[in-house]
Amino acid sequence: MDGxxxxxxxxxxxxxxxxxxxxxxxxxxAYIFISLPVAGLxxxxxxxxxxxxxxxxxxxxMLTPPSEMPWVGLSNYVYLLTQDTIxxxxxxxxxxxxxxxxxxxxxxxxxxxxxxxxxxxxxTLWRVLYFLPVITAPLALGVIFGFLFNRNYGLVNSLLIALxxxxxxxxxxxxxxxxxxxIMAVYQYLGYYIVIFVAGLQGIPQDYYDAxxxxxxxxxxxxxxxxxxxxxxxMLFVIVTNTIGALQVFDLVFATTNGGPANSTMxxxxxxxxxxxxxxxxxxxSAMAFILLxxxxxxxxxxxxxxxxxxxx
Amino acid sequence: xxRNEYRIGALSLxxxxxxxxxxxxxxxxxxxxxxxxxxxxxxxxxxxQPPVWFPATPQFSNFxxxxxxxxxxxxxLNSIIVAAATVLGVLxxxxxxxxxxxxxxxxxxxxxxxxxxxxxxxxxxxxxIPVFYIVRQLGWINTFQGxxxxxxxxxxxxxxxxxxxxxxxDELLDAARxxxxxxxxxxxxxxxxxxxxxxxxxxxxxxxxxxxxxLWPLLVISDRDLMTVPLGLxxxxxxAAEARNLHLLMAGTALSVVxxxxxxxxxxxxxxRGIALTGLKG
Numbered sequence: 001m002d003g004x005x006x007x008x009x010x011x012x013x014x015x016x017x018x019x020x021x022x023x024x025x026x027x028x029x030a031y032i033f034i035s036l037p038v039a040g041l042x043x044x045x046x047x048x049x050x051x052x053x054x055x056x057x058x059x060x061x062m063l064t065p066p067s068e069m070p071w072v073g074l075s076n077y078v079y080l081l082t083q084d085t086i087x088x089x090x091x092x093x094x095x096x097x098x099x100x101x102x103x104x105x106x107x108x109x110x111x112x113x114x115x116x117x118x119x120x121x122x123x124t125l126w127r128v129l130y131f132l133p134v135i136t137a138p139l140a141l142g143v144i145f146g147f148l149f150n151r152n153y154g155l156v157n158s159l160l161i162a163l164x165x166x167x168x169x170x171x172x173x174x175x176x177x178x179x180x181x182x183i184m185a186v187y188q189y190l191g192y193y194i195v196i197f198v199a200g201l202q203g204i205p206q207d208y209y210d211a212x213x214x215x216x217x218x219x220x221x222x223x224x225x226x227x228x229x230x231x232x233x234x235m236l237f238v239i240v241t242n243t244i245g246a247l248q249v250f251d252l253v254f255a256t257t258n259g260g261p262a263n264s265t266m267x268x269x270x271x272x273x274x275x276x277x278x279x280x281x282x283x284x285x286s287a288m289a290f291i292l293l294x295x296x297x298x299x300x301x302x303x304x305x306x307x308x309x310x311x312x313x
Numbered sequence: 314x315x316r317n318e319y320r321i322g323a324l325s326l327x328x329x330x331x332x333x334x335x336x337x338x339x340x341x342x343x344x345x346x347x348x349x350x351x352x353x354x355x356x357x358x359x360x361x362q363p364p365v366w367f368p369a370t371p372q373f374s375n376f377x378x379x380x381x382x383x384x385x386x387x388x389x390l391n392s393i394i395v396a397a398a399t400v401l402g403v404l405x406x407x408x409x410x411x412x413x414x415x416x417x418x419x420x421x422x423x424x425x426x427x428x429x430x431x432x433x434x435x436x437x438x439x440x441x442i443p444v445f446y447i448v449r450q451l452g453w454i455n456t457f458q459g460x461x462x463x464x465x466x467x468x469x470x471x472x473x474x475x476x477x478x479x480x481x482x483d484e485l486l487d488a489a490r491x492x493x494x495x496x497x498x499x500x501x502x503x504x505x506x507x508x509x510x511x512x513x514x515x516x517x518x519x520x521x522x523x524x525x526x527x528l529w530p531l532l533v534i535s536d537r538d539l540m541t542v543p544l545g546l547x548x549x550x551x552x553a554a555e556a557r558n559l560h561l562l563m564a565g566t567a568l569s570v571v572x573x574x575x576x577x578x579x580x581x582x583x584x585x586r587g588i589a590l591t592g593l594k595g
Contacts (some may be wrong), residue, residue: 023418025496026417026418026496027417027418027419027420029413029417029496029497030413030417030418030419030422031413031419033409033410033412033413033417033496033500034409034410034413034414034425036406036409037406037407037409037410037466037471038410038425038429040406040465040466041428041429041432041466041468043447044440044444044447044462044463044466045432045435045440045466045468046428046431046432047443048439048440048442048443048444048447049432049435049439049440051442051443052439052440052442052443055442055443062442062446062449066446112334112337115330115333115334116334118330120330120331120334124581126334126338127581127585128577128578128581129338129341129342130337130338130341131577131581131584131585132341132342132345132574132577133341133344135521135525135573135574135577135584136525136570136573136574137524137525137527137542137543137546137569137570137573138525138527139525139527139543139546139547140543140546140566140569140570141344143546143550143562143566144344144345144347144348144566145344147347147351147359147559147563148344148347152360152362153359153360153361153362153364155343155347155364158362158363158364187340187341187344191341192588195585195588196588199588244434244436247436248436248437248438250527250528251527251528254527254528255547255550269438272438272441273528276441276442277532282442285442286442289438289439289441289442290439292436292438293435293436293439296436
């Protein structure tokens with residue numbers, strides 16, 4: 001396409017041999033332009049993906065050269081899925097984290113986007129305030145929330161007691177810590193999803209709402225039959241990206257509970273990090289990475305399917 | 314009468330809206346305000362029950378005490394060097410490859426581009442172990458290049474720049490060629506200026522991502538003089554937990570967070586426009 005278009009322009013009205021050298025020159029330049037980025041991606045992205053897959057079939061401590069790794073077949077995968085109780089716990093925790101976090105972000109994000117999209121004063125101010133946590137380092141937020149949810153002197157406990165509740169252990173409790181981390185994650189990313197939802201809402205033509213109002217549709221009906229269906233692509237984007245991100249949670253947990261108490265907040269990536277860089281079991285950690293990748297792919301495909309099918313209602 | 318009732322209804326609805334939005338904003342801001350207040354408290358004020366809202370006397374000495382434990386100015390310099398180098402690297406590799414994929418015909422182009430698309434959504438943890446091994450074999454542990462080089466090749470960046478550059482008319486390039494411009498000159502003088510908005514968006518998000526990055530620096534850097542801000546905060550966190558120097562930890566947290574927030578407040582329009590434009594995440 002581009003080539004035929006280029007032929008019609010005066011720049012290329014040369015005799016054939018001249019044109020051929022010109023094209024060859026351009027082709028050479030194109031190869032020069034892509035050489036560094038493509039080589040970089042091969043070395044730091046595509047190559048490592050394949051290498052991780054290869055390592056997951058071996059035992060490796062990263063000290064022996066990769067050529068001398070003993071082959072163990074699928075035993076790393078078998079071990080993880082049948083014997084590694086911490087990994088299984090981490091999988092369950094990560095799923096709870098994803099469901100709680102993504103669900104809250106979608107509901108709260110859409111609710112606040114609807115509020116902010118109506119004619120409120122101070123749009124910029126609200127957006128800035130809601131966006132502050134998004135650009136804050138997860139590690140710093142982890143430190144702050146570690147204080148706020150501290151069992152002995154945390155502000156949240158003070159508030160609970162002032163409201164007549166009882167002191168809660170929060171991050172020190174195996175039953176509560178994971179939910180505190182979900183709250184942190186929602187706090188951190190809500191502003192981002194509000195901005196995305198607002199952009200999506202602004203893409204819906206006002207005419208549709210006006211026409212529906214003329215036909216007597218109430219607020220709920222307009223939301224249900226105009227906003228929601230037309231917001232589906234945005235919804236899809238939010239759910240898929242948020243799920244993929246949440247499945248990889250690391251910093252927030254590392255900075256608060258580091259997986260504890262009693263592995264109640266252990267996540268897959270944190271367990272993988274420990275397995276690889278604390279215990280030097282690269283094969284097992286690589287197998288974990290591939291299991292998580294498979295889960296991410298499967299969930300993404302299911303989500304794309306479900307949300308796409310509904311559009312054809 | 315009916316009209317008045319309608320007005321009162323609309324008014325109370327509006328008030329309810331403001332109440333919810335303001336409540337949400339308070340929840341968003343309180344952790345930061347608390348952090349700033351606590352950074353000026355003594356450790357005993359931070360942990361006092363019932364909580365103290367403001368320090369009896371602001372302990373500005375927390376910050377001088379902090380600098381004795383953690384060289385924050387050094388950490389900032391390191392973070393700026395690493396973030397700037399990574400952003401420049403990403404902008405260069407993404408724009409030049411995006412340009413080649415958008416505007417040139419060459420054998421293998423589509424195949425290579427599909428390869429790049431395939432690596433676009435790959436999560437970082439998949440490549441973590443091999444990239445760490447490569448960096449270690451290169452002798453880049455405890456170096457800035459170990460932090461920067463693996464981060465400057467962005468499949469997403471190449472994709473984004475290709476999409477932007479594809480929308481530019483070919484006639485621009487041909488006109489420049491008639492005037493005798495070489496291909497690199499066309500890239501530098503025509504393409505780069507025209508895609509500045511896309512570069513600004515890509516650069517901003519790359520910057521936030523690198524600025525807040527923790528896991529990769531944690532693996533590569535152990536030398537205190539080369540630590541980035543999140544790494545320094547982490548070592549401060551471990552130190553403060555042992556020594557009960559919570560005032561220093563809060564001072565360090567505030568000093569690591571507040572400058573970023575100030576910069577964001579000044580540039581917020583570009584951030585938010587960028588997200589709405591590309592749905593890009595740092």
